[in-house]
Amino acid sequence: MTTFDLFLQQVINGLSLGAMYALLALGFTLVYGILELINFSHFNVFMVGSFIALWTLQQFGLSGQETILVGLPLAGVLLAAFAVTMLATGAIGVGIERFLLRPLRNVKGPAAMITTIGVSYILFNLILLTVGADSKNFPNPLPPLAFAVGGAVLRLREVLIWIVATLLMLALTFFVQRTKLGKAMRATAQDPEAARMMGVEVDRVIMTAFFLGSALAGASGLIFGLYYNFTSYLIGFNAGLRGFTAAVLGGIGNVPGAMLGGVIIGLVEAIGGQLIGTAWADVIIFAILVLVLVFRPAGLLGRLAPDRS
Amino acid sequence: MHDGGDTILRFEDVNTYYGDLHVLKNVSYTIGRGEIVSLLGGNACGKSTTMKTIMGVVRPVSGRVLFDGAEIQDLPTSARVRRGIAPVLEARRLFPRMTVYENLEMGAYTRPKGAEFAQDLDRVYALFPRVQERRRQIAGTLSGGEQQMVAIGRALMARPRLICMDEPSMGLSPLYVEQVFDIIQQINAQGTTIFMVEQNASMALSIAHRGYVLQTGQVVLSGTAKQLRENPAIREAYLGELQVPGAA
Numbered sequence: 417m418t419t420f421d422l423f424l425q426q427v428i429n430g431l432s433l434g435a436m437y438a439l440l441a442l443g444f445t446l447v448y449g450i451l452e453l454i455n456f457s458h459f460n461v462f463m464v465g466s467f468i469a470l471w472t473l474q475q476f477g478l479s480g481q482e483t484i485l486v487g488l489p490l491a492g493v494l495l496a497a498f499a500v501t502m503l504a505t506g507a508i509g510v511g512i513e514r515f516l517l518r519p520l521r522n523v524k525g526p527a528a529m530i531t532t533i534g535v536s537y538i539l540f541n542l543i544l545l546t547v548g549a550d551s552k553n554f555p556n557p558l559p560p561l562a563f564a565v566g567g568a569v570l571r572l573r574e575v576l577i578w579i580v581a582t583l584l585m586l587a588l589t590f591f592v593q594r595t596k597l598g599k600a601m602r603a604t605a606q607d608p609e610a611a612r613m614m615g616v617e618v619d620r621v622i623m624t625a626f627f628l629g630s631a632l633a634g635a636s637g638l639i640f641g642l643y644y645n646f647t648s649y650l651i652g653f654n655a656g657l658r659g660f661t662a663a664v665l666g667g668i669g670n671v672p673g674a675m676l677g678g679v680i681i682g683l684v685e686a687i688g689g690q691l692i693g694t695a696w697a698d699v700i701i702f703a704i705l706v707l708v709l710v711f712r713p714a715g716l717l718g719r720l721a722p723d724r725s
Numbered sequence: 726m727h728d729g730g731d732t733i734l735r736f737e738d739v740n741t742y743y744g745d746l747h748v749l750k751n752v753s754y755t756i757g758r759g760e761i762v763s764l765l766g767g768n769a770c771g772k773s774t775t776m777k778t779i780m781g782v783v784r785p786v787s788g789r790v791l792f793d794g795a796e797i798q799d800l801p802t803s804a805r806v807r808r809g810i811a812p813v814l815e816a817r818r819l820f821p822r823m824t825v826y827e828n829l830e831m832g833a834y835t836r837p838k839g840a841e842f843a844q845d846l847d848r849v850y851a852l853f854p855r856v857q858e859r860r861r862q863i864a865g866t867l868s869g870g871e872q873q874m875v876a877i878g879r880a881l882m883a884r885p886r887l888i889c890m891d892e893p894s895m896g897l898s899p900l901y902v903e904q905v906f907d908i909i910q911q912i913n914a915q916g917t918t919i920f921m922v923e924q925n926a927s928m929a930l931s932i933a934h935r936g937y938v939l940q941t942g943q944v945v946l947s948g949t950a951k952q953l954r955e956n957p958a959i960r961e962a963y964l965g966e967l968q969v970p971g972a973a
Contacts, residue, residue, distance in 0.1 A: 596830075602822070603831050606820045609782065611820070614835075615834045616831075
C-alpha cells in the first residue's frame with residue numbers, strides 16, 4: 417500500500433468510527449441542550465446497548481463470525497437487532513431520567529451530574545457481574561464483501577454502518593426540525609420558561625430527549641460490535657469520552673455540531689493513529705479539543721447553553 | 726370596582742413567596758370579561774409575579790385563582806393555556822433561533838393544526854402585515870418592535886380568551902409603542918380580555934378600562950382608568966406630571 421492508499425484506508429475507517437461517535441455525541445447534546453446536564457450515564461448506556469445487541473443477534477442463532485447471512489434474512493436480522501437495541505436503551509434512558517434524575521430536577525448544583533456518574537458505574541458493574549470480565553465475541557453476519565477504492569479496501573460492513581448512521585441522523589433531523597414534539601424540543605432548549613408558557617409539557621420533552629439520545633447510543637453500541645467484532649463491559653469509557661468530546665467540539669447543545677464533531681474525532685483517531693501512532697490518537701484528539709475550546713469556547717458550530725434574551 | 730357579574734379572572738387573597746421573600750400579600754383582583762385592566766407599580770412590587778401566578782409558573786402558598794369561575798391555582802401551565810390564557814412575556818422572549826412562523830406555531834402548541842390554525846394565522850397576518858412578510862426569518866434577527874408584534878401574534882395563535890401582557894412597550898421606540906397599544910385595543914375590541922403590566926402608566930391608563938396599583942406586594946389602589954388618571958398620588962408617582970418642589 418502506498419502512503420496515499422493508507423491514508424484513504426484510514427479515511428474509510430475514520431468515517432465508520434465517526435459515525436459511531438456522532439450517534440453517541442447526539443445523546444449528550446440533546447440532553448445538554450435542554451437541561452444543561454452532562455449525562456455521564458450515557459457512556460454505559462452505550463455499553464449496555466452493545467450487549468443487548470449481542471443478545472438479540474444470539475437469539476437468531478448467531479454467535480461467532482462463522483454464520484453469514486444474505487438477502488432478506490440479513491436485512492431482517494439487522495433491522496430486528498437495531499430495533500430491539502434502540503428500544504431497550506431508549507427505555508433505559510427514560511427510566512434513568514424518570515426515576516433518578518427527575519426528582520433532582522430543581523436541586524441546584526452538581527447533584528444530577530453526580531447521579532449520572534453513579535448510574536454509569538452501576539451499569540458498568542451490573543454487566544461485569546452478570547456477563548463477566550472477558551470480552552465477548554460479537555457476531556458479524558455480513559458477507560465478507562469488499563470493494564477496492566484505489567488501493568484501499570471498503571468492506572460491506574463499513575457501507576452498512578454509514579448507511580445506518582446517515583439514516584438515523586436524517587430521521588433525527590427530520591424529527592427535530594419538522595415534528596411538533598421536535599419543535600417543542602428546540603423551543604425548550606432555547607427558552608424553557610417561554611416554552612412552558614406556550615403549553616409545552618416540559619417533562620415530556622425531557623423524556624423524549626433521553627429516549628432519542630439513549631436509542632442512538634444503543635445503535636452506536638451495535639455499530640461498535642459490528643466494527644470491532646467484540647464487546648466488553650469496558651468499552652463505555654473510551655467511546656463515551658470520544659462521543660462527549662465530539663459533542664463539545666461541535667458545540668454542545670447543537671445537533672449538526674454533534675454530527676460534525678463525531679466525524680472529525682473519528683477521522684482524527686484513524687488518520688492520526690496511522691500517521692503518528694495509535695498510542696498518540698488520544699493525545700491528538702484531546703489536544704484538538706483543548707485548542708478548539710481555547711479559541712472557540714462554544715465549539716465549532718456554537719451555542720453553549722440555552723440563550724435567554 | 727368591577728361588579729363581578731361577568732368575571733373572567735379573579736385572585737382571592739393570593740400570597741406567594743420566593744423562598745422566604747413574601748412577594749404577593751393577600752392580593753385580590755377581579756378582571757371582567759372584555760376588559761383591559763392595567764396593573765401599575767414600581768420595580769419589584771409583584772407585577773411580574775402576578776403574571777407568573779396566572780400562568781402557573783409561580784404557585785400561590787394560599788389564596789385562590791379563578792378562571793371562568795373554576796379554581797386554576799393548582800393546574801399546570803399547559804392546562805391553563807388550554808383553557809384560554811396566553812402570555813405576552815416580558816422582553817418578548819421569542820424563540821430566537823426559530824423562524825417567525827415556527828414561533829407562531831409554538832403559540833398554537835395546545836391546539837390542533839387544522840382549519841382553525843389557518844384562520845388564526847390569517848388573523849395575525851391581517852393585524853401585522855409585517856409579521857407575514859418576515860414569517861421565514863429567524864426571530865432573533867428581527868427588530869424589537871417586530872419581535873413584539875410576533876410575541877403578540879404568538880399569544881393570539883392560542884385563540885385565548887385572556888391575554889396577560891408583561892411590559893408590552895418595554896424597549897420599543899415611541900412609534901412602535903403607539904402601534905402596539907393600538908393593536909392591543911383592536912384585539913380587545915375583537916373580544917379578548919387583556920390584563921397588562923406596564924411601566925408606561927400614562928399609555929396604559931389611556932387604553933385601559935380599569936387599573937390596580939401594587940406597592941411592595943399589596944394592592945394599594947384600584948379604580949377606573951379615569952379615576953386613576955386623576956388621582957394626585959398616581960399622577961405624581963407614575964405619570965410624572967406633578968413635580969414636588971424641592972424633590973430631587
